[in-house]
Amino acid sequence: NAGVTQTPKFQVLKTGQSMTLQCAQDMNHEYMSWYRQDPGMGLRLIHYSVGAGITDQGEVPNGYNVSRSTTEDFPLRLLSAAPSQTSVYFCASNPSRYTEAFFGQGTRLTVV
Amino acid sequence: AQSVTQLDSHVSVSEGTPVLLRCNYSSSYSPSLFWYVQHPNKGLQLLLKYTSAATLVKGINGFEAEFKKSETSFHLTKPSAHMSDAAEYFCVVRLMNRDDKIIFGKGTRLHILP
Numbered sequence: 535n536a537g538v539t540q541t542p543k544f545q546v547l548k549t550g551q552s553m554t555l556q557c558a559q560d561m562n563h564e565y566m567s568w569y570r571q572d573p574g575m576g577l578r579l580i581h582y583s584v585g586a587g588i589t590d591q592g593e594v595p596n597g598y599n600v601s602r603s604t605t606e607d608f609p610l611r612l613l614s615a616a617p618s619q620t621s622v623y624f625c626a627s628n629p630s631r632y633t634e635a636f637f638g639q640g641t642r643l644t645v646v
Numbered sequence: 647a648q649s650v651t652q653l654d655s656h657v658s659v660s661e662g663t664p665v666l667l668r669c670n671y672s673s674s675y676s677p678s679l680f681w682y683v684q685h686p687n688k689g690l691q692l693l694l695k696y697t698s699a700a701t702l703v704k705g706i707n708g709f710e711a712e713f714k715k716s717e718t719s720f721h722l723t724k725p726s727a728h729m730s731d732a733a734e735y736f737c738v739v740r741l742m743n744r745d746d747k748i749i750f751g752k753g754t755r756l757h758i759l760p
Contacts (some may be wrong), residue, residue: 538689545651566674569750574655576736576750624689632740634680637689 536560540625540638547615547645555610555641557625565628566608567592567622568600570621577624583608584631615645650739651690652751662758665709665724667754669737672718677739679720684753685733693735698718706729732758 541556559566567582569592579592583602597619599611608627612619622642626635653668670713671677694705699714701713707730711722720737737751 567748574752576752578750579748626690632678634692634695635690637682637691639689640687 537635538625538627540623540641542641543639545641545643547612547643549615549645550613550616553612553615555612555623555625555643557608557610557628557638558606559608559625559636560606560643561627561629561636562605563627563629563636564605565631565633566602567626567628568598568608568610569624569626570594570619571624571640572621577605580610580623612643615643617645620641650737650749650751652737652754653736654754655752656755656757658757658759661729662726665722665727665731665756667722667735667737667756669720669722671720671737671739671749672719673739673741675679675741679711679713680738680740681705681709681722682718682736682738683733684736689737694724727756727758729758729760732756744757 538559564585568580569577571577578594581600583589586605589600622640624640625638628635650671680695681693683693684690693709694703696703696713704710709724734753734755736753739749741747
């Protein structure tokens with residue numbers, strides 16, 4: 535069982551560069567979300583999706599875009615990377631909105 | 647305001663002794679409550695969840711938590727710590743209301759002393 539797969543695991547970007555963090559799940563879950571984890575802050579929700587074609591903003595959406603063209607994939611795009619976006623990013627999926635989340639292994643992003 | 651507070655950022659216990667990780671929440675609505683564990687350089691794994699059934703919830707690896715509405719608490723316990731329990735633990739509240747907020751605590755790092 536692959537579960538939730540995130541790529542890449544590590545990435546270094548220069549300020550101003552753009553990139554896409556990939557997230558795929560093979561559990562046919564409707565609900566998917568992106569979080570960032572910073573020391574002492576817990577996880578903060580960036581964007582989420584309740585199904586293909588539907589996305590919404592979370593707590594810290596600025597500087598990030600998402601789309602959900604299929605049930606399986608939920609990529610996160612950084613439009614113009616900034617050092618403040620240095621963080622560990624986690625993608626998660628849930629069978630439905632009110633059930634527990636299954637997390638990917640994370641992407642450690644450094645913006646220099 | 648809705649929130650979740652993990653009262654200790656670090657907890658150290660000796661191997662074989664009990665573990666207590668404390669979590670308090672504030673909510674005007676009936677919440678779902680979760681505990682997740684994160685081992686170093688890994689993703690988060692669900693330990694247990696409370697969704698308004700039994701107030702004492704048993705999870706994986708010998709952990710359990712008790713929902714106490716009067717104290718708005720959901721503390722995580724384990725009778726006997728093992729070295730492999732060293733990790734960071736997150737208490738998570740999901741508010742079952744129209745806003746459907748998910749709130750993570752800031753985490754408690756558990757250290758196991760040999």
